[in-house]
Amino acid sequence: MLPAPEELKQSVEELLPGVTLTLESAIFWVTPNDLIAVCRCLKDTERFSLDHVANLTAIDYPAEQRMDVVYHLYSMAKKHGPVTLKVQLDRNHAAVPSLTPIYRGAEFQEREAYDLFGVIFEGHPDLRRILMWDEFQGHPMRKDYVPEDQDVPSG
Amino acid sequence: MSPDAATPVSELLEVSLGPQHPSTHGVFRMNAVLDGETIVKLKPVMGYLHRNHEQIGEGTSYIASFPFTDRLDYFCAMSNNLGLALAIERLGGIAVSERGEYLRVIMAELTRVLNHVAVTGFLLNDMGAFGTPLLYAFREREKILDFFEAASGSRMMCNYVRPGGVRVDVPPGWCDQVRAFVSGFPRFLDEFETLLTQNEIIRQRTQGVGVLPKALAVNASVTGPLLRASGVNYDIRKADAYSIYARFPFKVPLGTVGDVYDRYYVRILEIRESLKILQQALKEIPDGPSVSPKGAALVKAPRTFRPPKGEAYGRIEAPKGELGFYLVSDGTPQPYRYHIRAPSFVNLTILEDMCLGQKVADAIVILGSIDIVMGEVDR
Numbered sequence: 011m012l013p014a015p016e017e018l019k020q021s022v023e024e025l026l027p028g029v030t031l032t033l034e035s036a037i038f039w040v041t042p043n044d045l046i047a048v049c050r051c052l053k054d055t056e057r058f059s060l061d062h063v064a065n066l067t068a069i070d071y072p073a074e075q076r077m078d079v080v081y082h083l084y085s086m087a088k089k090h091g092p093v094t095l096k097v098q099l100d101r102n103h104a105a106v107p108s109l110t111p112i113y114r115g116a117e118f119q120e121r122e123a124y125d126l127f128g129v130i131f132e133g134h135p136d137l138r139r140i141l142m143w144d145e146f147q148g149h150p151m152r153k154d155y156v157p158e159d160q161d162v163p164s165g
Numbered sequence: 166m167s168p169d170a171a172t173p174v175s176e177l178l179e180v181s182l183g184p185q186h187p188s189t190h191g192v193f194r195m196n197a198v199l200d201g202e203t204i205v206k207l208k209p210v211m212g213y214l215h216r217n218h219e220q221i222g223e224g225t226s227y228i229a230s231f232p233f234t235d236r237l238d239y240f241c242a243m244s245n246n247l248g249l250a251l252a253i254e255r256l257g258g259i260a261v262s263e264r265g266e267y268l269r270v271i272m273a274e275l276t277r278v279l280n281h282v283a284v285t286g287f288l289l290n291d292m293g294a295f296g297t298p299l300l301y302a303f304r305e306r307e308k309i310l311d312f313f314e315a316a317s318g319s320r321m322m323c324n325y326v327r328p329g330g331v332r333v334d335v336p337p338g339w340c341d342q343v344r345a346f347v348s349g350f351p352r353f354l355d356e357f358e359t360l361l362t363q364n365e366i367i368r369q370r371t372q373g374v375g376v377l378p379k380a381l382a383v384n385a386s387v388t389g390p391l392l393r394a395s396g397v398n399y400d401i402r403k404a405d406a407y408s409i410y411a412r413f414p415f416k417v418p419l420g421t422v423g424d425v426y427d428r429y430y431v432r433i434l435e436i437r438e439s440l441k442i443l444q445q446a447l448k449e450i451p452d453g454p455s456v457s458p459k460g461a462a463l464v465k466a467p468r469t470f471r472p473p474k475g476e477a478y479g480r481i482e483a484p485k486g487e488l489g490f491y492l493v494s495d496g497t498p499q500p501y502r503y504h505i506r507a508p509s510f511v512n513l514t515i516l517e518d519m520c521l522g523q524k525v526a527d528a529i530v531i532l533g534s535i536d537i538v539m540g541e542v543d544r
Contacts, residue, residue, distance in 0.1 A: 030350070037476075056325070061383050061384070062383065063386050064478075064480065064487060064489060065478060065480075065489050065491055065505075065506040067491060067502075069501070069502045080488070080491070081242065082403075082478050082491070086392075086399045089399070089403070089404040090404075092478060094478070104309065113385070113386065114386070114514060114515070115385045115514060117385065118510060118511060118514045119511065119512050126219075127215075138211075140211065140212065140478050141212040141215040142212060142215065143212065150217055150220065151219060151220060
């Protein structure tokens with residue numbers, strides 16, 4: 011079984027000196043710089059074995075000028091989870107280290123978040139648009155995105 | 166003869182397979198670089214069916230997204246509905262009625278049976294056995310679609326599962342008909358297997374083709390029969406025991422090699438396990454309301470449903486793998502963020518890895534064995 015959130019936070023902080031996690035209603039907030047270290051620790055520590063990035067996406071908060079990236083980690087080996095990690099980024103320079111070198115499963119999910127939200131995943135081997143076409147301008151899932159056909163009358 | 170002319174010069178050839186190629190299962194493209202017949206590079210190109218389903222979902226009430234989820238994986242509308250219902254229930258703290266739970270499990274397992282039968286038929290089509298096996302599979306699928314139509318009013322776009330239960334109870338006598346179908350199904354499956362499992366041509370085309378090693382499968386977050394064919398024992402019905410799956414004893418069939426043949430056979434075995442679940446569920450299904458009071462109220466007035474601020478990730482073992490719905494609520498009737506983790510989308514990550522070094526004809530079979538539906542990949 012996965013340790014309780016507080017216990018998990020403590021164990022990770024003990025294993026990784028200098029890293030602090032902020033726990034807020036079962037969500038672990040990580041700074042972008044610590045993300046890789048924390049994920050490696052969660053994946054490689056036998057007790058956690060969080061080897062499966064089930065879900066990866068971004069959430070846009072234009073009012074607060076921030077962009078969150080959220081990760082749901084599960085363990086296939088131990089059949090437990092999820093551990094929800096969140097990273098808070100500046101909306102105008104949204105950049106976060108890529109998890110693809112650790113988890114191949116993040117590859118397409120990060121490309122999708124880049125395509126639809128404009129989050130740059132640094133160190134991604136192939137960061138291209140995936141759902142929109144290459145020449146497309148803008149990131150359609152951002153809350154302030156204006157669709158092209160605004161002037162088309164409806165109905 | 167000069168020595169230069171004796172040395173064969175090989176030139177790489179770039180071939181674009183799709184997006185209108187019949188064996189790409191929809192509008193999907195594979196950009197392959199070939200050395201002779203061997204694949205040296207293969208990049209999947211998708212998005213031809215992209216309609217930004219997530220943005221549509223963020224612009225409407227929680228309940229109004231159900232008909233849209235039917236169109237994700239249009240073979241498995243029932244399981245898609247169930248995934249979203251699970252996430253909404255978690256977000257809003259909605260209980261499910263007992264009969265509703267059973268009906269959902271019955272629908273989800275019937276969906277698994279029809280999906281696995283159909284995908285096996287398509288796989289045979291990809292191998293060149295045009296028509297016959299696919300029509301055998303579709304004949305059985307059609308019977309299940311008749312049950313869906315009787316229950317929901319629609320064959321494929323069922324729009325049936327709701328938070329708290331299901332939209333409407335099944336008509337009288339429905340359970341008996343399904344029971345008769347389920348007890349007769351193994352006979353069809355045996356016949357199907359006689360034609361396929363030991364078939365020399367199928368073994369030659371599939372064994373050792375598109376091998377996915379266990380470690381890579383886990384690392385690439387592959388889920389569903391594709392993962393289990395590689396020998397990883399991970400089934401969300403067991404791991405999360407969502408809904409009432411804990412009450413049903415069933416086995417998780419595993420492959421050993423992780424090739425296309427194993428994927429085919431794991432699916433056949435999964436059908437047999439699903440039939441066991443169906444038999445038990447149809448025996449135990451209680452009478453009573455098909456939806457809980459809170460769920461019924463919510464369906465009548467969807468705009469009054471304002472879940473508390475927070476978020477929920479609900480996931481199910483859909484026939485193709487882990488189908489997850491991530492919802493963020495800001496206390497309004499519309500989700501602030503609505504994200505779908507589609508199994509076929511993530512499973513495509515390792516398409517290139519499985520195809521490298523194989524022949525072009527094998528790439529078609531490998532793609533068929535992943536089991537993708539573009540409605541879900543492109544969303």
